[in-house]
Ligand SMILES: NC(=O)C1=CN([C@@H]2O[C@H](COP(=O)(O)OP(=O)(O)OC[C@H]3O[C@@H](n4cnc5c(N)ncnc54)[C@H](OP(=O)(O)O)[C@@H]3O)[C@@H](O)[C@H]2O)[C@@H](O)CC1
């Protein structure tokens with residue numbers, strides 16, 4: 409699995425890796441430039457515009473110079489725009505500069521007229537993870553001009569101006585795509601930077617995951633290839649019971665749809681038996697909408713412990729009897745899932761958090777998390793709060809949104825890579841609750857249930873969006889859930 413390490417550790421990582429492999433830092437830069445080149449060819453081979461590469465004085469600029477050579481050698485028309493004289497640039501920058509083919513036109517930013525047209529490309533190689541202060545002067549001027557030009561814009565490693573681990577102060581380059589090397593820089597995952605990063609792509613430059621793990625700071629990025637190891641295997645003789653009996657609580661009057669979505673999602677994720685506990689008057693609705701579901705009566709509520717997992721909250725309303733809610737929490741000693749109104753009720757009376765079974769999975773969106781843990785000045789602080797919350801209460805805290813994070817009681821954080829903006833639609837959180845509860849009921853440890861739930865949910869959203877884009881609704885996500893098992897080759 410991929411570790412996300414902080415910018416100031418990147419140099420240490422590079423140094424350790426090149427020493428271990430007895431290679432030069434220049435070779436690693438070449439790997440990075442080649443990885444960019446391959447990606448660029450794949451993405452933009454059909455577009456014929458001119459390529460303007462803006463290269464700063466450090467190794468990010470050096471990447472730019474190496475990329476200029478590779479693109480020019482492949483027949484592209486390339487201009488390299490520099491900010492500092494070569495003698496003031498990093499050694500690897502200088503070494504690459506010596507190798508530039510003569511067909512690359514090189515000019516100082518001071519002489520550049522910024523005549524760039526819509527079909528052209530701007531590659532932002534001004535600053536990478538080595539940025540140590542807000543940009544100003546000639547850099548700021550160039551970035552401001554570029555931000556007003558309409559063309560294809562790509563940032564290499566990180567949009568110039570954005571610090572790798574902190575919130576942007578001042579201005580930064582606004583990219584359509586950011587191609588980041590080896591692992592996503594932490595700050596690329598902050599919503600505050602979405603307008604600068606555009607779409608984020610991670611490319612391998614040859615440093616194995618296990619090597620990066622030596623520099624691990626407890627933050628991990630979940631990719632498609634990481635997911636199968638978190639899954640449980642079932643065999644040909646597995647029966648309904650093996651796939652778990654779960655019970656979902658929610659669906660007050662007028663909000664029974666939330667339970668329809670959660671329960672259907674649980675079934676589509678593989679649950680053997682799904683019970684729901686909903687308002688009496690709403691029973692006919694759910695039994696018509698999801699005939700596979702059973703409605704729980706007093707008997708089932710009494711035998712709570714016989715269920716493999718519970719999911720509490722979607723569409724529950726905040727008028728729920730708190731004593732009933734607390735009795736559920738106190739009587740059930742296994743990890744369960746809490747979402748939506750289940751969380752809002754806890755936020756109203758935080759002292760009840762002590763009854764939440766250890767190892768439970770809580771799935772707030774940003775607003776619900778604010779109700780639970782208070783205001784955060786920015787996403788970095790919010791993630792710190794999420795980490796402390798999970799530790800303090802011994803739970804897995806799934807903070808939903810783009811790059812949903814899972815904070816563990818041990819203080820680790822996992823960031824999800826699947827999903828898209830089209831999932832920001834009513835009820836998609838209810839689908840996730842059903843999915844995580846389902847995995848928990850199938851006997852997955854809570855971290856695995858959360859990881860598999862979040863990843864498959866996002867992937868289902870991607871599959872739904874292929875045909876429906878902004879027309880995706882929560883039910884479409886559910887319909888795509890089975891396809892995610894096929895896509896990831898999970899039996
Ligand atoms: N494994 C990897 O990840 C690999 C990484 N590689 C690449 O290396 C990049 C990191 O390179 P890097 O360390 O040389 O830093 P980089 O960002 O180019 O800039 C530092 C320079 O800028 C200066 N400076 C800083 N802030 C400034 C400001 N606001 N305004 C003005 N100047 C400012 C600072 O000098 P200073 O003025 O502070 O003395 C220094 O000269 C990384 O992002 C990736 O692209 C690949 O090549 C290979 C594998």
Ligand SMILES: Nc1ncnc2c1ncn2[C@@H]1O[C@H](COP(=O)(O)OP(=O)(O)O)[C@@H](O)[C@H]1O
Nearest residue numbers: 773808809810827828829832834835836837838
């Ligand atoms: N821009 C996005 N990128 C990826 N996933 C997203 C994005 N926006 C929303 N989602 C996902 O959609 C779901 C929305 O959940 P939630 O806000 O609880 O919705 P609801 O309350 O309507 O059910 C979450 O799983 C979240 O991670």
Ligand SMILES: [K+]
Nearest residue numbers: 532535566568
């Ligand atoms: K950059």
